[in-house]
Amino acid sequence: MADKDTNLRQFAxxxxxxxxxxxxxxxxxxxxxxxxxxxxxxxxxxIRENSGLRQSRLADILSIERPNLVVLVDQLERSELISRDxxxxxxxxxxxxxxxxxxxxxxxxxxxxxxxxxxxTSGLSDEERETLISMLRKIEINGDLEGNxxxxxxxx
Amino acid sequence: MADKDTNLRQFAxxxxxxxxxxxxxxxxxxxxxxxxxxxxxxxxxxIRENSGLRQSRLADILSIERPNLVVLVDQLERSELISRDxxxxxxxxxxxxxxxxxxxxxxxxxxxxxxxxxxxTSGLSDEERETLISMLRKIEINGDLEGNxxxxxxxx
DNA sequence: TATTGTTATACTCTATAACTATA
DNA sequence: TATAGTTATAGAGTATAACAATA
Numbered sequence: 001m002a003d004k005d006t007n008l009r010q011f012a013x014x015x016x017x018x019x020x021x022x023x024x025x026x027x028x029x030x031x032x033x034x035x036x037x038x039x040x041x042x043x044x045x046x047i048r049e050n051s052g053l054r055q056s057r058l059a060d061i062l063s064i065e066r067p068n069l070v071v072l073v074d075q076l077e078r079s080e081l082i083s084r085d086x087x088x089x090x091x092x093x094x095x096x097x098x099x100x101x102x103x104x105x106x107x108x109x110x111x112x113x114x115x116x117x118x119x120x121t122s123g124l125s126d127e128e129r130e131t132l133i134s135m136l137r138k139i140e141i142n143g144d145l146e147g148n149x150x151x152x153x154x155x156x
Numbered sequence: 157m158a159d160k161d162t163n164l165r166q167f168a169x170x171x172x173x174x175x176x177x178x179x180x181x182x183x184x185x186x187x188x189x190x191x192x193x194x195x196x197x198x199x200x201x202x203i204r205e206n207s208g209l210r211q212s213r214l215a216d217i218l219s220i221e222r223p224n225l226v227v228l229v230d231q232l233e234r235s236e237l238i239s240r241d242x243x244x245x246x247x248x249x250x251x252x253x254x255x256x257x258x259x260x261x262x263x264x265x266x267x268x269x270x271x272x273x274x275x276x277t278s279g280l281s282d283e284e285r286e287t288l289i290s291m292l293r294k295i296e297i298n299g300d301l302e303g304n305x306x307x308x309x310x311x312x
Numbered sequence: 313t314a315t316t317g318t319t320a321t322a323c324t325c326t327a328t329a330a331c332t333a334t335a
Numbered sequence: 336t337a338t339a340g341t342t343a344t345a346g347a348g349t350a351t352a353a354c355a356a357t358a
Contacts, residue, residue, distance in 0.1 A: 003216075003217050004202065004205050004206045004217060005198075005201070005202055005205070005217055005218070006205060007201045007202075007204070007205055008198055008201050008202065009289070009293075010273075011269065011273050012179070012273060012276060012277050012285065012288060012289060012292075013176070013179040013180070013183055013194075013272075013273065013276065014198070015288075015289050015292040015293060015296070016172060016175060016176045016179060016292055017176060017180075017194075018219070018292070018296045019172060019292040019293070019295040019296040019299070020169070020172045020173060020176050021219065021296075021299075022295065022296055022298070022299020022300060022302070023168070023169040023172060023295065023299060024169070024173075025299065026299055026302055027169055037347095038169075038173075039348090042161075042164055042170070045161070045163045045164050046160065046161055046163075046164065048163070049160050049161070049162060049163050050160045054316080054317095055316075055317065056315080056316060056317075060159075061159050061160060061161055062161075063174070063177065064349085065349065065350060065351085066316080066317070066318085067317090067318070067319075067320090067349095067350085067351085068348080068349065068350085069317090070317070070318060070319085073317095087316095090315090090316080090357080090358070091316095091356085091357060091358085092315065092316040092317070092356065092357045092358070093315090093316055093317080093357095094316085094317075113167065116169075117166075117167050117168060117169065119298060119302060120168060120169065120295050120298055120299065121168050121295065121298070122298050123294050123298065124291060124294060128291060129168065131287070131291075132168060132171075132288065132291045133165070133168060133171050135280060135284060135287075135288045136168075136171040136172055136174075136175040137165075137171060137175070138279050138280060139175040139178065139179065139276050139277065140171070140174045140175040140177075140178055142178070142275060142276055142277070142278055142279065143175070143177075143178020143179060143181065143182055143276065144178060146178070146182055146275060195325090210339075210340095211339070211340065212338085212339060212340075220326090221326070221327060221328085222339080222340070222341085223326095223327080223328085223329095223340090223341070223342075223343090224325075224326065224327080225340095226340070226341060226342085243339095246334080246335075246338090246339080247333085247334060247335085247339095248332095248333065248334045248335070248338065248339040248340070249334095249338090249339055249340080250339080250340075
């Protein structure tokens with residue numbers, strides 16, 4: 001009754017896709033009670049780490065297209081988790097910051113997310129977990145060097 | 157000019173998402189010249205490995221919903237890469253098999269996919285690559301144990 | 313002329329409900 | 336009644352072009 005996908009299991013990418021699917025599921029379940037999704041959580045984290053961040057820079061960091069980020073930032077602002085203030089020096093741009101409510105929600109979600117991460121990597125030692133992350137980063141960089149930085153990709 | 161996502165980098169899932177994004181891009185670029193995508197390639201591989209496979213079993217193996225698989229199998233059949241024959245013992249079901257053209261295309265794509273995998277895991281030794289895959293499988297199993305086997309998940 | 317944020321839009325992926333034909 | 340495959344559909348996610356305000 002085992003899955004008959006032995007050939008595909010030889011490829012790192014196939015195993016990454018399957019592992020990421022279950023991680024994503026667990027992330028969404030974890031964040032659901034806070035009214036967050038993976039991407040809104042990520043945005044909160046990056047805004048918190050870079051106070052006064054511009055939308056276009058946030059889009060760069062998270063590798064999200066600018067038009068798609070607008071909706072996301074709208075959501076966070078309507079939920080009063082972030083503030084969006086005009087930059088005094090460049091009035092085209094907005095400066096993003098967490099509100100107090102945003103900071104409080106972030107801290108609560110952070111606890112849950114750390115538990116989530118432990119669940120997902122259970123069975124791996126701390127050292128193995130670090131090894132995994134460093135190998136994933138190598139792969140990401142290999143991909144970027146191939147020209148996948150942010151360019152267009154065929155979907156058909 | 158480095159990305160300011162240090163907090164997120166602590167999570168295995170974030171690194172998995174980013175690494176998988178570049179892998180998926182490279183897979184699609186690689187398969188594009190054969191008229192395939194990641195999922196059609198996967199289907200070819202699994203059908204090849206399980207001759208006479210039924211659609212619902214293929215859906216199970218690839219963790220795809222049955223309705224979504226129909227379109228995919230339609231495509232492969234119209235491209236004459238697979239055959240779809242009624243099961244003599246259960247006339248509700250279809251038996252899927254690769255055609256000769258499907259087998260030939262699979263073999264050509266396989267060469268390209270092995271090169272792709274080498275590109276993505278370049279910088280990792282063979283042993284490290286094996287370690288990576290086994291850690292990813294552990295995570296996948298951890299997720300399945302959490303109840304992510306195929307159940308519904310919140311997306312909001 | 314270029315950039316920030318925006319709108320509109322389209323295409324893929326994924327998920328569910330309900331149908332048909334067979335069992 | 337249950338199962339295999341199907342249809343229709345709806346929601347995320349993701350990508351591009353074109354626009355207004357500002358530089």
